[in-house]
Amino acid sequence: xxxxxxxxxxxxxxxxxxxxxxxxxxxxxxxxxxxxxxxxxxxxxxxxxxxxxxxxxxxxxxxxxxxxxxxxxxxxxxxxxxxxxxxxxxxxxxxxxxxxxxxxxxxxxxxxxxxxxxxxxxxxxxxxxxxxxxxxxxxxxxxxxxxxxxxxxxxxxxxxxxxxxxxxxxxxxxxxxxxxxxxxxxxxxxxxxxxxxxxxxxxxxxxxxxxxxxxxxxxxxxxxxxxxxxxxxxxxxxxxxxxxxxxxxxxxxxxxxxxxxxxxxxxxxxxxxxxxxxxxxxxxxxxxxxxxxxxxxxxxxxxxxxxxxxxxxxxxxxxxxxxxxxxxxxxxxxxxxxxxxxxxxxxxxxxxxxxxxxxxxxxxxxxxxxxxxxxxxxxxxxxxxxxxxxxxxxxxxxxxxxxxxxxxxxxxxxxxxxxxxxxxxxxxxxx
Numbered sequence: 001x002x003x004x005x006x007x008x009x010x011x012x013x014x015x016x017x018x019x020x021x022x023x024x025x026x027x028x029x030x031x032x033x034x035x036x037x038x039x040x041x042x043x044x045x046x047x048x049x050x051x052x053x054x055x056x057x058x059x060x061x062x063x064x065x066x067x068x069x070x071x072x073x074x075x076x077x078x079x080x081x082x083x084x085x086x087x088x089x090x091x092x093x094x095x096x097x098x099x100x101x102x103x104x105x106x107x108x109x110x111x112x113x114x115x116x117x118x119x120x121x122x123x124x125x126x127x128x129x130x131x132x133x134x135x136x137x138x139x140x141x142x143x144x145x146x147x148x149x150x151x152x153x154x155x156x157x158x159x160x161x162x163x164x165x166x167x168x169x170x171x172x173x174x175x176x177x178x179x180x181x182x183x184x185x186x187x188x189x190x191x192x193x194x195x196x197x198x199x200x201x202x203x204x205x206x207x208x209x210x211x212x213x214x215x216x217x218x219x220x221x222x223x224x225x226x227x228x229x230x231x232x233x234x235x236x237x238x239x240x241x242x243x244x245x246x247x248x249x250x251x252x253x254x255x256x257x258x259x260x261x262x263x264x265x266x267x268x269x270x271x272x273x274x275x276x277x278x279x280x281x282x283x284x285x286x287x288x289x290x291x292x293x294x295x296x297x298x299x300x301x302x303x304x305x306x307x308x309x310x311x312x313x314x315x316x317x318x319x320x321x322x323x324x325x326x327x328x329x330x331x332x333x334x335x336x337x338x339x340x341x342x343x344x345x346x347x348x349x350x351x352x353x354x355x356x357x358x359x360x361x362x363x364x365x366x367x368x369x370x371x372x373x374x375x376x377x378x379x380x381x382x383x384x385x386x387x388x389x390x391x392x393x394x395x396x397x398x399x400x401x402x403x404x405x406x407x408x409x410x411x412x413x414x415x416x417x418x419x420x421x422x423x424x425x426x427x428x429x430x431x
Contacts, residue, residue, distance in 0.1 A: 095393075100403065110154070110213075224404075231368050245308055246315035314353050
């Protein structure tokens, strides 16, 4: 029996064959190309067509940039140097770069102030955006709005200082009264803050020279700096207001729900440019004669209202996506409404709403260019107004608008990349 079995085995390997490398077509770049670009005949045609389009664009763009002129006094000198006009006239950027960034009227000797405010913005935003950083840095975040106001608008440091004191006093009043009632604590804190600010109005004029910087009027703000101011302030304000509106729309109190529904539906049904015209023209008719209501403040209010309505709907979608069991679980733990929202419901809803919130934020930042319609000289307003209206650079379009597009792309792409990183950090599934 054993002999029969041994005779039936034709060959038994006594040593292992050395491992051979995988075929070249199944590894590295060739594998990636076959999988992603040439997996079938349809994708292969699309890939070749895309390569051809990219080739056409680069064949125009590269000579235009490489043959560009960076040193010239006006467009006529640029055209004389390029000859056939194949190169770009980038000398306009070198000549008007400060106007594009800071506006036409902002004092040149004070350019360091908005630059420092921008640097401090990254420092202040870091502990909010990245939870791994020390929580002590949140002190910088809390102080930043008052510091940035003093740097940008100038004047005595007592103005932002008293504003900070009012906020702190209002916070302590809220903490003292919130145990009795949330409404009592909230309105009590607001009243205390306004009282401090009202009293500060009698003190600051007498001490206007204390640590004072050169005062800059809002009408002198311009360039990309104005877009950043509007974008950062409006996004920062619209997010908490949008959360309140979303919660109010789901409230069981008919009056609160009705107010939030009317506000959201009305603002979402009106174009932003209409709200900006209201801020620029119509709002002045409702103010007492002689009242000076800062135009930038009016624009911030309108843009914030517009963005808040959209963010409210995004967050409402996140709340609706949560299972009913989450709400019931919070109630079973004995949590009240605000505790359940703060600890259980809103963290999950905001996580779901991150793509929508970022989409609104990116759109809002780009929409800040609409202020050029109401004669505010932001980046686009500077291009359309003082620069192209001058005889020196009239006719230079692609270079200026390309530079504006590059600045907006860098900011918006950075926001998008951060949101994707945050989604990966908050991911709890294991797909």
